[in-house]
Amino acid sequence: xxxxxxxxxxxxxxxxxxxxxxxxxxxxxxxxxxxxxxxxxxxxxxxxxxxxxxxxxxxxxxxxxxxxxxxxxxxxxxxxxxxxxxxxxxxxxxxxxxxxxxxxxxxxxxxxxxxxxxxxxxxxxxxxxxxxxxxxxxxx
Amino acid sequence: xxxxxxxxxxxxxxxxxxxxxxxxxxxxxxxxxxxxxxxxxxxxxxxxxxxxxxxxxxxxxxxxxxxxxxxxxxxxxxxxxxxxxxxxxxxxxxxxxxxxxxxxxxxxxxxxxxxxxxxxxxxxxxxxxxxxxxxxxxxx
DNA sequence: GTGCTTGCAAACGTTTTGCAGACTC
DNA sequence: GAGTCTGCAAAACGTTTGCAAGCAC
Numbered sequence: 001x002x003x004x005x006x007x008x009x010x011x012x013x014x015x016x017x018x019x020x021x022x023x024x025x026x027x028x029x030x031x032x033x034x035x036x037x038x039x040x041x042x043x044x045x046x047x048x049x050x051x052x053x054x055x056x057x058x059x060x061x062x063x064x065x066x067x068x069x070x071x072x073x074x075x076x077x078x079x080x081x082x083x084x085x086x087x088x089x090x091x092x093x094x095x096x097x098x099x100x101x102x103x104x105x106x107x108x109x110x111x112x113x114x115x116x117x118x119x120x121x122x123x124x125x126x127x128x129x130x131x132x133x134x135x136x137x138x139x140x
Numbered sequence: 141x142x143x144x145x146x147x148x149x150x151x152x153x154x155x156x157x158x159x160x161x162x163x164x165x166x167x168x169x170x171x172x173x174x175x176x177x178x179x180x181x182x183x184x185x186x187x188x189x190x191x192x193x194x195x196x197x198x199x200x201x202x203x204x205x206x207x208x209x210x211x212x213x214x215x216x217x218x219x220x221x222x223x224x225x226x227x228x229x230x231x232x233x234x235x236x237x238x239x240x241x242x243x244x245x246x247x248x249x250x251x252x253x254x255x256x257x258x259x260x261x262x263x264x265x266x267x268x269x270x271x272x273x274x275x276x277x278x279x280x
Numbered sequence: 281g282t283g284c285t286t287g288c289a290a291a292c293g294t295t296t297t298g299c300a301g302a303c304t305c
Numbered sequence: 306g307a308g309t310c311t312g313c314a315a316a317a318c319g320t321t322t323g324c325a326a327g328c329a330c
Binding site: 109137 | 267
């Protein structure tokens with residue numbers, strides 16, 4: 001049921017009373033086309049290549065709206081800015097605290113933790129929101 | 141080998157060419173006496189009860205030094221300020237993304253994740269640095 | 281025309297930095 | 306006396322907000 005293209009999302013937006021504005025459309029295009037974990041600033045730069053007058057506060061406001069719609073999620077990969085991506089692409093990350101390397105966690109890596117957190121504490125983890133720090137194989 | 145009191149740490153500081161200044165001594169006293177995960181601002185307020193002129197930038201600089209010495213660690217428990225504590229007390233946290241509840245993770249909860257991250261990726265996790273988001277039993 | 285959305289500027293909260301003076305050793 | 310450390314002010318950083326004008330419907 002995840003929206004598969006820009007127009008799908010805009011339909012969702014309109015269904016909630018929102019408008020298909022030009023900055024919104026371009027931001028969505030960037031999100032669908034671009035790589036993962038982009039910061040608000042990187043997204044702004046990408047949008048500004050097609051519409052230079054778009055302000056970063058518009059990016060932040062749109063990202064917030066899209067998160068409220070469940071289309072986008074943000075995650076924290078380290079000490080810098082948050083990164084944003086389509087919710088359908090969310091995945092967990094391991095970050096090396098020494099060299100800064102970003103590893104994508106394979107599906108299932110958090111399965112056992114999720115099960116035991118649920119069993120022993122009743123807590124349902126979301127491994128994607130905050131990255132897990134540590135040391136990569138070359139730095140450890 | 142973890143320093144067990146203020147004077148132990150100050151000995152370490154001196155061994156590295158540092159000085160046992162009064163703000164440093166008071167900050168350490170607060171860290172040894174206080175509860176866990178205190179923000180820089182909370183630490184500053186506590187220090188200022190004994191020495192009102194101590195500036196928060198001094199707190200930040202001392203926390204950085206103490207982290208370099210391995211005496212203190214900081215962790216990120218959510219979207220607010222970082223929290224600091226004695227390295228010997230470090231432990232992992234689970235944070236409810238809805239109600240903000242902070243759960244201390246029992247020892248061993250991350251054992252299986254640590255083993256499989258090491259085995260499959262060569263990555264040594266540090267579960268204490270970033271909290272794990274999710275939903276607590278009452279919010280899930 | 282209604283009201284959502286924008287650009288801009290200004291503020292926010294947290295953390296860092298430059299500097300001249302003060303203190304520890 | 307050498308060199309670390311301090312308080313203060315100011316800046317840096319990522320992010321949020323107030324406002325009047327502009328645009329989608």
